[in-house]
Amino acid sequence: MTTGQHLPVAAMSRLAWRNLWRNHRRTLIMLLAIAVGVWAMIFMTALMRGMVDQMIEDGIDMLPGMVQVHHPDYLDDPSIENSMPEPAPKLLQALASPEVKGWTSRVRVPAMISSERDSRGVTLLGVNPQGEYALGFNPDSLVEGRFLESPDDTGLVIGRKLLERLETDLGKRVVVMSQDPENNVADRGFRIVGVYEAKLASLEEVYIYTGLKTVQGLLGLEGMISEVSVTGEDYRDVDALLARIGGANDGTLEVLPWMEIDSYLGIMMGVMDGFVLVWIIVIFLALSFGLVNTLMMAVFERIREIGLMQALGMKPSAIMYLFLLESLMLLALGLLLGNLLAIASIRPLEGGLDISAVAEGMEMMGVSSVLYPALKLRDLLLANVVVIVLGVLTSLLPAWRASQYRPVEAIAKT
Amino acid sequence: MTLSLRLAWRNLWRHKRRTWLTASAMIFSNVLLVFLISLQYGSYEMMINNTLQTFSGHIQVQKAGYQKNPKFRNSIAGVQPLADKLRAAMPEARIAARAAGFALASSEQRSIGIQVIGVEPAFEPGASTLPGLVLEGRFLQGENAAEIVIGSLMARNLKVTTGDELTLLGSGLDGSFAAGVVTVVGIFDSGTSEMDRSFAEVPLDYFQEVFAMGDHGHSIALALDSIDFVDIELAKAEALVSGQNGVVVIDWIELHPGLKQAIQADMSSAWLMYGVLIILVAFSVLNTQLMSVLERTHEFGVITALGIKPRKLAALVMLETALMALIGLSIGVFLGWLVALYFNTVGFAYPGMAEVAERFNLPGKMYPTVSLISLLLGPAVVFLFCLIASVYPAVRLFRLRPVDAMRAV
Numbered sequence A: 001m002t003t004g005q006h007l008p009v010a011a012m013s014r015l016a017w018r019n020l021w022r023n024h025r026r027t028l029i030m031l032l033a034i035a036v037g038v039w040a041m042i043f044m045t046a047l048m049r050g051m052v053d054q055m056i057e058d059g060i061d062m063l064p065g066m067v068q069v070h071h072p073d074y075l076d077d078p079s080i081e082n083s084m085p086e087p088a089p090k091l092l093q094a095l096a097s098p099e100v101k102g103w104t105s106r107v108r109v110p111a112m113i114s115s116e117r118d119s120r121g122v123t124l125l126g127v128n129p130q131g132e133y134a135l136g137f138n139p140d141s142l143v144e145g146r147f148l149e150s151p152d153d154t155g156l157v158i159g160r161k162l163l164e165r166l167e168t169d170l171g172k173r174v175v176v177m178s179q180d181p182e183n184n185v186a187d188r189g190f191r192i193v194g195v196y197e198a199k200l201a202s203l204e205e206v207y208i209y210t211g212l213k214t215v216q217g218l219l220g221l222e223g224m225i226s227e228v229s230v231t232g233e234d235y236r237d238v239d240a241l242l243a244r245i246g247g248a249n250d251g252t253l254e255v256l257p258w259m260e261i262d263s264y265l266g267i268m269m270g271v272m273d274g275f276v277l278v279w280i281i282v283i284f285l286a287l288s289f290g291l292v293n294t295l296m297m298a299v300f301e302r303i304r305e306i307g308l309m310q311a312l313g314m315k316p317s318a319i320m321y322l323f324l325l326e327s328l329m330l331l332a333l334g335l336l337l338g339n340l341l342a343i344a345s346i347r348p349l350e351g352g353l354d355i356s357a358v359a360e361g362m363e364m365m366g367v368s369s370v371l372y373p374a375l376k377l378r379d380l381l382l383a384n385v386v387v388i389v390l391g392v393l394t395s396l397l398p399a400w401r402a403s404q405y406r407p408v409e410a411i412a413k414t
Numbered sequence B: 001m002t003l004s005l006r007l008a009w010r011n012l013w014r015h016k017r018r019t020w021l022t023a024s025a026m027i028f029s030n031v032l033l034v035f036l037i038s039l040q041y042g043s044y045e046m047m048i049n050n051t052l053q054t055f056s057g058h059i060q061v062q063k064a065g066y067q068k069n070p071k072f073r074n075s076i077a078g079v080q081p082l083a084d085k086l087r088a089a090m091p092e093a094r095i096a097a098r099a100a101g102f103a104l105a106s107s108e109q110r111s112i113g114i115q116v117i118g119v120e121p122a123f124e125p126g127a128s129t130l131p132g133l134v135l136e137g138r139f140l141q142g143e144n145a146a147e148i149v150i151g152s153l154m155a156r157n158l159k160v161t162t163g164d165e166l167t168l169l170g171s172g173l174d175g176s177f178a179a180g181v182v183t184v185v186g187i188f189d190s191g192t193s194e195m196d197r198s199f200a201e202v203p204l205d206y207f208q209e210v211f212a213m214g215d216h217g218h219s220i221a222l223a224l225d226s227i228d229f230v231d232i233e234l235a236k237a238e239a240l241v242s243g244q245n246g247v248v249v250i251d252w253i254e255l256h257p258g259l260k261q262a263i264q265a266d267m268s269s270a271w272l273m274y275g276v277l278i279i280l281v282a283f284s285v286l287n288t289q290l291m292s293v294l295e296r297t298h299e300f301g302v303i304t305a306l307g308i309k310p311r312k313l314a315a316l317v318m319l320e321t322a323l324m325a326l327i328g329l330s331i332g333v334f335l336g337w338l339v340a341l342y343f344n345t346v347g348f349a350y351p352g353m354a355e356v357a358e359r360f361n362l363p364g365k366m367y368p369t370v371s372l373i374s375l376l377l378g379p380a381v382v383f384l385f386c387l388i389a390s391v392y393p394a395v396r397l398f399r400l401r402p403v404d405a406m407r408a409v
Helices: A009-020 A024-062 A089-095 A129-134 A160-165 A212-219 A239-247 A263-301 A303-311 A316-349 A356-365 A377-403 A407-412 B002-056 B079-089 B152-158 B193-198 B204-210 B227-241 B257-295 B297-305 B310-346 B353-358 B372-389 B391-399 B402-407
Strands: A067-070 A102-114 A119-127 A142-145 A155-159 A173-179 A185-196 A207-211 A227-231 A254-257 B059-063 B094-106 B111-119 B134-137 B147-151 B165-171 B177-188 B199-203 B219-223 B247-251
Touching: A009 A316, A024 A263, A024 A316, A024 A377, A024 B257, A067 A239, A089 A227, A089 A239, A102 A129, A102 A212, A102 B094, A102 B111, A119 A129, A119 A160, A119 A212, A119 B094, A119 B111, A155 A160, A155 A173, A160 A185, A173 A212, A173 B111, A185 A212, A207 A212, A239 A254, A263 A303, A263 A316, A263 A377, A263 B002, A263 B257, A263 B353, A303 A316, A303 A407, A316 A377, A356 B257, B002 B219, B002 B227, B002 B257, B002 B310, B002 B372, B059 B227, B079 B094, B079 B219, B079 B227, B094 B152, B094 B204, B111 B152, B111 B193, B111 B204, B147 B152, B147 B165, B147 B193, B152 B177, B152 B193, B177 B204, B193 B199, B199 B204, B227 B247, B257 B297, B257 B310, B257 B372, B257 B391, B297 B310, B297 B402, B310 B372, B310 B391, B372 B391
Parallel strands: A119 A207, A155 A185, B111 B199, B147 B177
Antiparallel strands: A067 A227, A067 A254, A102 A119, A102 A173, A102 A227, A142 A185, A155 A207, A173 A185, B059 B219, B059 B247, B094 B111, B094 B165, B094 B219, B134 B177, B147 B199, B165 B177
């Protein structure tokens, strides 16, 4: 179609705009429906995103790290036999590269902890405190006492819940039993120097921390560790980090990204992306019936007028164009309103939404009790693009019908 | 009445396409709601049953405070006689006494900290499904035999199979050093990795001996046929244990606070989504009915001039909406029923669901429940909201002035 034979765009737009408001009640209702739909798309997506993002971030903090290096059999059988040597020079060099935000090495072994009152099975972590801080250990999570000071520290840091279970206290002694590589029971007494709180209460019962060198000495593991954990800038994009660390692998070790170490977390990210798209399309479908209906009614009311315009020389394509323009204006206005509504309702919640009433239920999913909605530009754009593109597509049918009337018959219609 | 019904029906078909489009919006939402609600009910039911039947039972008798803080010393004296008493008085429940402790289990090659449960070999298979999940070897037999049944991951981590020996080290009720040598007689696979990794069962009498517990135990589990009987059986059990000092009876909600909350959290987020769908349908109906009233201004003017009360006209508009919503409801429920029925037989799965489901003790496939409530709950709410949406167009008729209305084209 050549624009020369059409009315100028400005005139067409003015015509479409005026047509839109001829039945202002209908237009307002439809506008409201689109706005509510778009709001729901963006708002719910932001809530879900916030939940999953946080779950993944917390999960990565617990793993810890975005990339881990182990003995090849360690993940399948996390026992002391499958330890690896401390990082060799080549690996150390890779760990000093700019992609690496922080790294640490740990010994991680199953152990039994006993107070004079009770005993529990736990995971004993021998850590390097500086490395733990670099990896995102939050000093604020320590509620009593201090964190470890050096790899030689012989103090023990345990979770608040475990402390209660064992009916012991800061400064008291407990016995930790584990197994050395020859399967001899190794045990020693530790003084509790710090108590931490974790976002997920169940973790407080699992992990106990002491100095890396202390554990190596206890278990006769000098120079050996269980894992090297590395963290980078963005957990969504670990390819560069993985390539860098993997490049330093001499073939005797296994280097894996977080989504392969904890497949639940990796899958959640994919499930979430799929869910966002399904949700947006379902809402759009619910909207589309109303949209088509509104346009159909508009066409139906104006049959005579369409006939008249055609009789006066307006091309069918121009009539189609006119109706599409009207629909586009309706969609754009609805989108504008919906986006504003969504942003306005998400902003006040960014400080966190307290859902502690169902905290233990959320913990089953690995989610803590404060929800931070995450409004992502990508999701916002997706919702807008889906509504505009599919909206114009659904309007094609009524607009096309409008252009197919025969002038004489249309004028004769009452 | 029949006259207005016929009138409403005919009015509905004056704009065939519009009526069908509006009804389609209802059908779309109804099918979706029926399917999703059936799926939700199905998964909740499975989640509750799987969680309770695997081990905990529907009701437990414990020492007060044990659930919040499961300390070893927080035990019930004479746990087996008490269980016998309950068994005699409550034939509907399957009842088993237990004791629970932690121990360091060592095989020839490995040692790990595990949770050891002392169970009654004769009664445990009724109270939990775990004995039935023993895939290798057999469940415990002797009342006081030095036998142990362990999870499949634990067996792998300890590098043992049936027939091998394990040493258990822990502390007894009196704080003494507790040690025992047990033979692995069976290995179970519950499908829940947490359980398969750290759970083991030994005969209760043997447990009491090793951990110096005398006749003490920690809990009595009562498994019922359905969650519906919990309240009745709970009351019975409470009456039976009332003589015992500090002993309480708690139900599954208290045993698994996370379960109830997970269901609540899922319910509320789901209804937030359903609410949006329903409101969008209601807008559609509002639009259609408002248009249909405005179109007929002239006609309504004539009718009121002839003496028909606005009240009757409003009722007519509501009736039209109700008829349209009924079409949407019946077709929607029918199609939704077909969809739910289909997935009820073949099961429903989407990529990644199996991993998520395992966290809630669910299998990789979900089976929607097809019941009257799961079929009708969503569509009934849609129906109600459609009627509410048509109130505004109907109420407008009260303001109709016959003379002005008749002038309208």
